[in-house]
Amino acid sequence: MTDLRFVPLLPDSELPTGRMRACTVDGREVLLCRARDGLHAVDNICTHAFARLDEGRIRGTKLQCPLHGAVFDVRDGRVLKGPATEPLPVHHVRVVAGQVEIALDPAAPPPPKAG
Numbered sequence: 001m002t003d004l005r006f007v008p009l010l011p012d013s014e015l016p017t018g019r020m021r022a023c024t025v026d027g028r029e030v031l032l033c034r035a036r037d038g039l040h041a042v043d044n045i046c047t048h049a050f051a052r053l054d055e056g057r058i059r060g061t062k063l064q065c066p067l068h069g070a071v072f073d074v075r076d077g078r079v080l081k082g083p084a085t086e087p088l089p090v091h092h093v094r095v096v097a098g099q100v101e102i103a104l105d106p107a108a109p110p111p112p113k114a115g
């Protein structure tokens with residue numbers, strides 16, 4: 001089993017419910033979301049084409065891409081509405097001593113590239 005390497009990102013108090021924050025972890029663009037059920041971390045790049053999901057919107061646990069409107073569930077990354085067909089990679093998130101920390105999923109496939 002691979003050891004996860006958690007990286008501290010921001011104070012837990014800085015991300016209210018219903019908000020998102022884009023960040024970069026080990027060179028990967030990640031989107032931290034606080035849904036009604038808690039914190040989630042997913043790739044910030046849509047799996048359909050190159051679009052940053054922090055420019056879209058989140059409602060409940062549904063994250064909508066700003067480019068063609070695909071919808072993902074931030075809890076498990078599954079596609080709820082196309083045109084995307086591939087799930088969004090989901091990363092590990094925890095809160096330690098008031099700090100939100102993320103660890104990348106070592107099995108996550110690379111996101112689409114720009115251009």
Ligand code: FES
Pocket residue numbers: 046047048049050051065066067068069070082083084
């Ligand atoms: S780039 Fe996200 S739905 Fe097309």
